Amino acid sequence: MTSSEIRESFLRFFRERGHTIVPSAPLLPASPNLLFTNAGMNQFVPIFLGQSLCPYSPPRAADTQKCIRAGGKHNDLEEVGFDTSHHTFFEMLGNWSFGDYFKKEAIGWAWELLTNGWGFPPARLYATVYEPAHGEPGEFDIESCEAWSALFAGAGCDPDIHVAKFGKPDNFWMMGETGPCGPCSEVHVDLTPEGQSRGRLLNRNDPRCLEVWNLVFIQYDARGDGSLSLLPARHVDTGMGLERIASILQGTRGFRDFSQRISNYDTDLFRPLLLVLEKLSGLPYKGALPEPGGRGEQSDVAFRVIVDHFRALAFAIADGILPSNVGRGYVLRRILRRASRFGRTLGLRPPFLPELLPPLTSTMGEAFPELVEQESRIATVLATEETLFAHTLERGLSLFEDLARDAARRESREISGEEAFLLYDTYGFPLDLTELMAREQGLRIDTRGFEESMEKQRSRSAAAREDDLLSVAAQSDFVGYEELEAEGEVVLLLAGNRAVFDRTPFYAEMGGQVGDSGTIEHEGRRLPVVDTTRSASGAHLHRLSEVDRLVPGCRVVLRVDRERRKRTAAHHTATHLLQWALREVLGPQTIQRGSYVGPDRLRFDFTHTGPLSPGQISRVEQLVQERIVEDEPVSWEEHRYAEVRNDPRILQFFGEKYGEHVRVVSIGDCSRELCGGTHIRHTGEIGFWKILSETGVAAGIRRIEAAGGVALLDFLREQAAIQERAWESLHRKEPGIPPLAPFSAELIPAAAAKRLEERRELLQSLEGRIRQTEKQAAKKAEDALRARARRDAASAASAAERCGSLPALVLDCGSVPASYLPLLWQAIQGQWEGVAVLASRDPQRAAFLIGVSRTYRARVNAARLLQEILLPVSGKGGGRPELAQGGSARPESIPAALGHAKELLRAAG
Structure with a gap:
């Protein structure tokens, strides 16, 4: 099984x-x-x-x-x-x-x-x-x-x-x-x-x-x-x-x-993953176990470590857990670095982990669709983390080799705990990675000494963290609702290149909205701000690329990345419109259960019992777009929470913790909501807006991902590129078909037009180009398949046999699109009469077609025969007495299904 x-x-x-x-x-x-x-x-x-x-x-x-x-x-x-x-x-x-x-x-x-x-x-x-x-x-x-x-x-x-x-x-x-x-x-x-x-x-x-x-x-x-x-x-x-x-x-x-x-x-x-590693490394997986003490066949250990750790990473990232330096994120980072280190044993160059995604989604994507939905994100995170660690590893290995040579001269053949901690603290080597490398050279680690060094750092960090948060608890004055550039003074510098300023325009990650990035200017030097987070006490923590020349008390100019903020703010306003539209379409029982608001897209989780119908999705999109076209004003006011907490006109979530003062964000006459995020001034700044996906994430929880404005343009441009690559692949297989004209970047201006009508016309034009590209590619692909079907018809008809008294063509067409089957049946009918049972497959699905020539329709019902062969393989399908189509999520079941079809035809004959 x-x-x-x-x-x-x-x-x-x-x-x-x-x-x-x-x-x-x-x-x-x-x-x-x-x-x-x-x-x-x-x-x-x-x-x-x-x-x-x-x-x-x-x-x-x-x-x-x-x-x-x-x-x-x-x-x-x-x-x-x-x-x-x-x-x-x-x-x-x-x-x-x-x-x-x-x-x-x-x-x-x-x-x-x-x-x-x-x-x-x-x-x-x-x-x-x-x-x-x-x-x-x-x-x-x-x-x-x-x-x-x-x-x-x-x-x-x-x-x-x-x-x-x-x-x-x-x-x-x-x-x-x-x-x-x-x-x-x-x-x-x-x-x-x-x-x-x-x-x-x-x-x-x-x-x-x-x-x-x-x-x-x-x-x-x-x-x-x-x-x-x-x-x-x-x-x-x-x-x-x-x-x-x-x-x-x-x-x-x-x-x-x-x-x-x-x-x-x-x-x-695991075998599909191991096969990819064998191909990448050029080494066979023999399944050998190491000898006691860890010596022996290290390449097989590496194969097992990599495929196991890859599965953990892929599933965790698909569920929104990302590698980081704290908590579960640090555990993921350890797993990834362990896998990457073992990749060196097989001679693999990073990033190689994303190469394992196709076989994983093929074998487990049906049971866990989040793998398919998040495949691009998983690949990006894995590649980024692997590449960063590769640089760290190269620097750390040199130090490790020095430490290992010194340890080999000692009678104990032991790397001290302080030395192992130096590798951890400076180069990010987890202890188990250092132990692995030491074991490969016949050395051991003073783990007790390592833990003592770790505990000392925890004590120092905990004390420093407590003092830091207490000292800056009320010293971050956020001015970023109105200003994107401000002067500030360095209040505190923290570990991890983090800085606290007395005054800042940078929005700190909160409530699902990502933190701002940008630059800090000091003494003529611009230092990138990677992201901005919020401490438990409310201080804005700016993570910089470096803080070498900054000292408490020095003055700086803080500048927010305007384009990134604008995109994020547009998506946050769109999130409010989306929530309003969902409640209009699905009812007031629809409640937010999480969100992500960033410059690339928005994600909104909400309570609902099942998938939205195409009609419901279309209606939600229509309601939101109507409000965008109306160019509704977006405004906000600050209130004492006690004044608005019982106001039924204001949407608020009673499981949330609100401070003494809150902001009420209003969009025209349709939405009023407590929100501390950043917003645009008019809904028209969003431009065209579209739902990209609607999926389930847990029992009773649905998720919508959407994008608007420039972010949507980027998405459409990416989809156009995908279409062009698909067409190029088809063109290589059928060289007689001319290639598509390349997608023109000139269709996308450098800056959005000022007038809403101009933006809408531009986006409509771009959508039309994408639809035209998709139709052209689909038409060319269909023509290519039709030509292939005509070429294959004669040889297919020659494979017909008799099942009882019935002429029957029971044929596995191999790895071709499901749309090839009706084209082949259409081509065969001019050369042969009988009952055809055709099948094709892709990595995740089997497709079936049953066609019955006019002469035999009194004896065989195509739709009924399809149901009988699909039932044992958990498939679904339907059609008419003369033609029926269906499929199954088990492509490996095709031989059994076709064998069953022959038995049924013999019985009918």
Whole structure:
């Protein structure tokens, strides 16, 4: 089974048993105590704790959850690569009962899916149940023991051997020191060649006996004194790693071959990524493990590290988590730098990680569409971070080599903690990266000394940070609503090239709007301001490219990047219009749930139960554009919050924290909202405006991305370039077709016209050019396909055969667009009569067409035949009795579907 088939069959199994299929929660967790979403249960914790009601009827759910374990309590980072099972990112399949079914049903369904659904041999399965040792909580889980014993006995297996009892460390689950807890029951599989381990390898950390499913039964409430009381409702929480199940099913060839060692990396989740690395590096991946102590086949370790870390990075960035120097962002940066460092082992030059995106989106994009939607952003972030680290690495390696030579002369062969900390503090080398490089040279690191140096820096930083924030708490006078240039005085210089000024026109990142960038002028030198953020006390923190000549008390001139601010302000005003339009179209229950406002585009998250229809999207666009064309005035006033907090005419979010003074931003007569962001003066400055995408990001949360003005021009220009590249590719394949004329940059003036009518005419002209380009490319592509279909028709017709008494052409046309199939059928009909079943594929989808010549329509109905062949492959389609088309998200299913079609035609004949 493929990983997609495993995931799909798991969810289908529990859907058929009354479970609501819940989308994966984002990797950015709702809980402030977590770095990343690290378990399937994270999104259900409020239900377990009684903080929210279960929204599912019946109260049971199933899901596949994205997880990262690379920091905090659960941290597998440094094990990755040195074995074949640890991962920073993995996918957890789970089913859940919230006060509904309990042990007997959960155990019965687990057995049914494993043995009947996936073919696990019962004799190779073992179950563990909770039996407390002296002093451990609770009592023997007799209910689970009896349920498992009955199932094993029914399969002819001895329950005394196949049901084992373990204590608290293995079979009792607790959410924390206090709170919900209960016994758990684990399912293990014996992978020894003979399958006769008789339970001796259970919980021994032996790769020949793997845990495959953990069933947690939450029935107690742990109290501070160590006692347990029964919960008013009992819950089931299960978890099963997709990677491990795939490794077992694929590694044993469906339990037919137990001669090979099982590896998660030998599955279809990783092999496409490894193949790209093999091509880039020119080296083969052999799957070898390092010898004890870390020596041996380092290239295979590097292969595993890179593909694992890449998956974690891609999924995290898709969920909005970016590499940085703090918190979860720093963990991501460590992961990326570790992957980049291992890339050197394979001789790869950065940036190489973006090359792995196509196979990832191909294999996982259907289950996780955010990978496809954010592919461009993921590639940009990865390339930028890799390139920056490459420069840092080159400088740091020279120092490391000096330190390593000195350490090699010492009897201890040890790099001191202070030296390792210098590499970390100055060159950004995480400790595990330094340890890796030291291990490659037979050296070790004084980790205790490193931690002592780190703790000293934390203490200094914490004290300095507290003093800094206290000293500047009320000393940043923001004048940027009215001014984009101002004189100011340096109040404080902080670590990381950050500066605080007594007066600033730079807007600091807040409320979804990005911070300003620009320049600081001092003594004739201009220093770039990279971004502006806000401290907890409200001070504006300006991150500069350098602060070498700045000292507290010196005077500077601060200048905001005007074009970037104008674009951002236009998008912020458009966000208010978008919110107003959504409430007009969808109703007043539509509530903002997050936003991003930047110079490139805007993003707006809001509550809604499902996708917007094309009509709703069109209506929202129309309402916003009408207000832009009307050139509505945009104004703002400052009020005391107490004066406006209960004003129903002003849109405000009662979960937000507002200060003593607030700004009310008004747009004509349609929108009044509390907002501290920057805005344009008239809506006409936005120019033309368009929704670029509408997607779901979580249960009940939708996301719109849009752009206006110059940012939209940039987007349209990019789309034109994409069309031209696609046309050039087609032109190379069909050289007889003349190339398109290049897109003219002269269509886009250097500055927007002053008059709104001129801007609108320009944008309409540009849109027309884009539409013309798209139509021309589509027409040329169709002509090329039609010509190919005419050329292929004769050879295709010659491949026809008889299915019973019916002349049939059942043909896999390979990797061609779905639009090729009706063109081929049209060309064939002039040369041949019968029933044609045609298929084509791309990396993510299979397309099917069934055509029936007039002579045979009384015997074969194309639409009905299509439904019958698509049903087993979860496809959809329709049509008329003489012609039907459809598709499936499983291109690998084409041979089986075409074989099924032949059987049905033989029966009809």
